[in-house]
Amino acid sequence: MDDNSTVSASPPTSSVAAVILAAGKGTRMKSDLHKVLHPIAGRPMLLHLLASVEALSPERVVVVTGAGREQVEAAVAPLGATTALQAEQLGTGHAVAQAAEALAGFEGAVLILYGDVPLVTTATMRRMLDRLGATDAPATVVLGFRPDDAAAYGRIIADGEGRIAKMVEFKDASPEERAVDLCNSGLMAVKSADLFPLLARVGNDNAAGEYYLPDIVMLAAGDGRASVVIETAAAEVAGVNSRAELAVVEAAWQQARRAQAMADGATLLAPETVWFSHDTRLGRDVVVEPNVFFGPGATIADKVTLRAFSHIEGASVASGAIVGPYARLRPGAVVGEDAHVGNFVEMKKAVLGKGAKANHLTYLGDAEIGAGANIGAGTITCNYDGFGKYLTRIGEGAFIGSNSSLVAPVAIGDGAIVGAGSVITSDVEADALAVARGRQEARPGWAARFRSAMKAKKAAK
CATH class of the missing domain: 3.90.550.10 (Spore Coat Polysaccharide Biosynthesis Protein SpsA; Chain A)
Incomplete structure (x- = not known):
């Protein structure tokens, strides 16, 4: 040897x-x-x-x-x-x-x-x-x-x-x-x-x-x-022995991740305001506006726009989609190709099909929305009865009028229209119109008579 x-x-x-x-x-x-x-x-x-x-x-x-x-x-x-x-x-x-x-x-x-x-x-x-x-x-x-x-x-x-x-x-x-x-x-x-x-x-x-x-x-x-x-x-x-040191290490990790995202082909308009998770995946030509937060499990495809103040966790967004501002995608949310999720819209365990839109003030939970469907402002899928959660299906090209409540389990057929302000508790067939709201009644002159009576009553006291 x-x-x-x-x-x-x-x-x-x-x-x-x-x-x-x-x-x-x-x-x-x-x-x-x-x-x-x-x-x-x-x-x-x-x-x-x-x-x-x-x-x-x-x-x-x-x-x-x-x-x-x-x-x-x-x-x-x-x-x-x-x-x-x-x-x-x-x-x-x-x-x-x-x-x-x-x-x-x-x-x-x-x-x-x-x-x-x-x-x-x-x-x-x-x-x-x-x-x-x-x-x-x-x-x-x-x-x-x-x-x-x-x-x-x-x-x-x-x-x-x-x-x-x-x-x-x-x-x-x-x-x-x-x-x-x-x-x-x-x-x-x-x-x-x-x-x-x-x-x-x-x-x-x-x-x-x-x-x-x-x-x-x-x-x-x-x-x-x-x-x-x-x-x-x-x-x-860098070691972590206190909450302050934890914040310093978090900041260093985030700074490095932002730099990597931009090097990989994403645009961060205000990098210091975007918060990543350890497993966030961003495609190329993604635009991320200020104050977007990624929780664990977010996958963003190419050419997606994420508008300001959106929160995305456990969700996937397909190519060409637009999300936000002020949107929240919770675990199980799937946003299809070229779909739109707008202001103050929340999705949880819901699929929004290709080209579908939910642009304003909407909650979509436990739902399947077909391609090209349009979900009006204020729509809610009522998925929980206090004991269990149930599925809402909305067909391709369906139109849900504003301020509608869809009480699951319920299915809206392809091309169907739900009138604004409806509470839908039964399935709606394809291409049908469903309206479920109280009938409007008008009484001419009633308001003027009411005001006069109230003024007289007040004066008599």
Whole structure:
């Protein structure tokens, strides 16, 4: 065996594991919801991180839990992640050590991540893994960053090639070391064969009395094995420990998503006012006016116009459609090609067919509206009787007059017309006219006589 026998190539994706630390109490959030489950763009921050990890096709994923572990376990169980309990909060090194049993028998590279640092990209994780597998065989790879304000972050002392001479926690750093602006994000990549033996040697002789994960770097150095740092932007490793920090990370995510939407061919007239969800899908030549909000599950096809102040969640909009202003599309809403959904129209679990229009002040719930139908202002599908919900069907080319109530279950045939102000409780056949309202009665002179009588009555008092 030659002298290079310990040098390994970049590990294949099948030999990657991730340990995600999520044991912190998150007391600064002042919330009954676990810190790592607070959402960014409609998705819990921990699940953002897990989605990025999943793109590596990891062999194992271990989430280290602590306080509030039941919430975290319930969130990650459907994703196939294993959990390990850190019963006492004794530092980051101690937390990672709790994953030893879950990683027993694993041979490969281990990424150490943090559940409250959710924006780390798959690309950055790959860079860490690639550097770990480079020909100089570093003992560990540390992800560093240079914030505008280094504050109380741990510092990394490294040479121009990224070889680490020292890592020190802020509490233990000298004034000279605190003047260094290269900071430790806490994220690391370490081969499994090295990780747990190094952790077993970490002590707690420091200002906080904790077992620090970064100490493995200096332990490896004492063994004659160098570690290296690679850098990323500070925004990518921003942590969340308070509601204010959550808002900052949300804003950074939204800013990046808006830029991506425009790069992909959408027009945002006032980008800073548009709010995306983690899974929003926009086609090309989409125009998004100010103050449009996308909740989870929104899919927008090409050449759609979304007018101002519309709210779209769990809905799909086909090519050429116009939505808003002030429209609300709730889960299950499907807007067909070239259809129009106008001012103060709400759709829920309803399909608006090709070229159909609902332009004003309308609620369409549990409904199927055919192509070319026209729904007049103030129309309501009365879909709920207090116990169950029922379907309304409106045929192609039908016309529903303003201020009509369609009491489900009911069907309006193709080409039928419903007179304004009608309450429809029975099916209407194709091409028929349905009118269901009280008969208008006029009494000439009645109003004048009424006013005279009332004035006389008032004067007599």
